[in-house]
Amino acid sequence: MKLVRFTQDGRTRIGKVVGEQVVDLSPLPGVSDSMRQLLTDLPNLRAALEAAHSPCFALTEVILEAPINDSQKFLGIGMNYRKHAEEARLAGIPIPESQLWFNKQVSCINGPYAPVLKPHVTEKMDYEVELGVVIGQRCRHVQASDAAAVIAGYLIVNDVSARDWLHKSPTFTLGKSFDTHGPIGPWLTTADEVDNPLNLEMKLFVNGELRQHSLTGDMIYDIYAQIAYLSTVMTLEPGDILATGTPSGIGAPTGRFLKHGDVMRLEIDGLGHIENPVIAESFGR
Structure with a gap:
């Protein structure tokens, strides 16, 4: 997967890039706005993340942010x-x-x-x-x-x-x-x-x-x-x-x-x- 943080309509959330689109992962249970937390929980969340296919936005419609903004080191x-x-x-x-x-x-x-x-x-x-x-x-x-x-x-x-x-x-x-x-x-x-x-x-x-x-x-x-x-x-x-x-x-x-x-x-x-x-x-x- 290509995991991203993206901003759309003034809201920043986590998604994944598929082709020329970003699939919004924020509606999934257990997905917050923290990539660090997502990585901590990734073994349990991976199947749901990989299966998600909507909602989605064109890459040209969003702003890609730093994939991780809350690293400890x-x-x-x-x-x-x-x-x-x-x-x-x-x-x-x-x-x-x-x-x-x-x-x-x-x-x-x-x-x-x-x-x-x-x-x-x-x-x-x-x-x-x-x-x-x-x-x-x-x-x-x-x-x-x-x-x-x-x-x-x-x-x-x-x-x-x-x-x-x-x-x-x-x-x-x-x-x-x-x-x-x-x-x-x-x-x-x-x-x-x-x-x-x-x-x-x-x-x-x-x-x-x-x-x-x-x-x-x-x-x-x-x-x-x-x-x-x-x-x-x-x-x-x-x-x-x-x-x-x-x-x-x-x-x-x-x-x-x-x-x-x-x-x-x-x-x-x-x-x-x-x-x-x-x-x-x-x-x-």
Whole structure:
């Protein structure tokens, strides 16, 4: 299934995408307006969700929102693609010897087609196409061999980064967490519809120019190793988002940072696309 949050006639609810239509799932018993809660209850609700076929709306008649807006954690891994790690090394950034994780505050979550604000306090705002993994069940101490069982599904993440702010503190949190700097979507594709998440083609365009192009198979630590590593430290919960790393081609090495009026389009095989315009943020907003 392709699970969405959508707004129609001023009301936001949960649905599923079938072809060019959105089936409204909100009338079903047990379906609230929380995607996190839906994922918690998904094993019991799945049959009813899959069988639902009405009411429905054309995709052109609704606004697609961030598929999950109430995640408890939004975590990202740094320098997890081989070619990207090499370009970082050439820029003077050492390659980490283990998985390098950081927080994106959940307040940065943004819709798949919503504007990304460029704060006046950064001149080095950058883009990063990433495969997003969404956790489907509460888990701790997960072995890599068992990690697929705790994944609810996948979506596209743009890990927008203020590069100058990444160096203002010992952690990446501030530079990764400006409001609107976490576009996700366009929907949550459940894991059963993704044959091999380790062999997906991913692309990012800025104003129609291809900037990033890779396969998820170029990861240094695959998604299962990531879940095993994180769950050694913390309990993962339904709805938690893991941004699993970006390939080479970011703007930082060449100084090609984002500016007002730019449009970012991100595509991952089987997961659709998201597209976000860059808008200069008003001072003090």
